[in-house]
Amino acid sequence: DADVTQTPRNRITKTGKRIMLECSQTKGHDRMYWYRQDPGLGLQLIYYSFDVKDINKGEISDGYSVSRQAQAKFSLSLESAIPNQTALYFCATSDPRDYDEQFFGPGTRLTVL
Amino acid sequence: DQQVKQNSPSLSVQEGRISILNCDYTNSMFDYFLWYKKYPAEGPTFLISISSIKDKNEDGRFTVFLNKSAKHLSLHIVPSQPGDSAVYFCAASAESNYQLIWGAGTKLIIKP
Numbered sequence: 001d002a003d004v005t006q007t008p009r010n011r012i013t014k015t016g017k018r019i020m021l022e023c024s025q026t027k028g029h030d031r032m033y034w035y036r037q038d039p040g041l042g043l044q045l046i047y048y049s050f051d052v053k054d055i056n057k058g059e060i061s062d063g064y065s066v067s068r069q070a071q072a073k074f075s076l077s078l079e080s081a082i083p084n085q086t087a088l089y090f091c092a093t094s095d096p097r098d099y100d101e102q103f104f105g106p107g108t109r110l111t112v113l
Numbered sequence: 114d115q116q117v118k119q120n121s122p123s124l125s126v127q128e129g130r131i132s133i134l135n136c137d138y139t140n141s142m143f144d145y146f147l148w149y150k151k152y153p154a155e156g157p158t159f160l161i162s163i164s165s166i167k168d169k170n171e172d173g174r175f176t177v178f179l180n181k182s183a184k185h186l187s188l189h190i191v192p193s194q195p196g197d198s199a200v201y202f203c204a205a206s207a208e209s210n211y212q213l214i215w216g217a218g219t220k221l222i223i224k225p
Contacts, residue, residue: 004156031211042117042202042215043157050211058212090156101147102213104156 003027004105006091012111019078021108023091032074033092033102034058034066036085043090049074050096081112116140117205119216127224132190134219136203139184143205147213148177148188151200160201161188190221198223 004025013019023032030051035043035058045058047066055066063085065077078085088109092102118137126132136146144165149157163170163177163186170177176189190197203216 040122040217042119042204042217043213044215045212048212092156101159101162104158106154106156 002106004091004093004103006089006105006108008108009106010109012113013081014113015080015082017081017112019081019110021076021089021091021110023074023076023105025072025074025091025093025103025105027093027095027103028071029093029095029103030071031094031096032068033094034064034074034076035090035092036060036087037090037107038087046076046089078110078112081110083112086110086112115217116143116214117203117216119201119203119219121219122217123220123222125222125224126193128195129192132188132193132197132221132223134188134190134201134203134221136186136188136216137184138186138205140205140207140214141184142207143214144208145206146177146179146186147204147206148175149202149204151202151218157202193221193223195223195225197221 007022033048034046044060049068067075090107091105094102147162148160150160151157161175179186200218200220202218204213
């Protein structure tokens, strides 16, 4: 079984809809991250969490919110989706003793019409 | 302003030859650099890293070189194999900031 899973893998939605992307991990890592990737660009950090009670904004947090329900679960919400949020979204985890090596989920492809 | 740049969107190399992927950065506070590899429909996977106190790190067929004065690093793959065909991302971080800053990636194609 995969160590980092994301659901759904693909989602098409309409402008103005609320969307939640979910991430679960079995690696036992405290640190979790949400990234988005746009064509021709690198990954951009949306939010990160160093433990259940610690949530931090990344480079591009506007229009997004997150919830860390447990050590193993970190969800990303788009409160009112807009077309320029169409992108590939990745969840990642890392061990604080080796924080720079991040382990990624397979990604969620989100299309906002 | 992109702090980490990979100026070659794609690179084509003959199987068995050396692949050299390049990455430039602008932030002198970066002290740790990583390379990730990504296959289609999968998330990136860690490949190799280097600390700013070193100028070279080797792991099997993969070697990363760091030139701090030029703010440049490169990934060498020798010999290149078909399974190396993927997108390679360069990323950097500063000890004072846990965020990774990513380049746009280089698509490596290994020709048979």
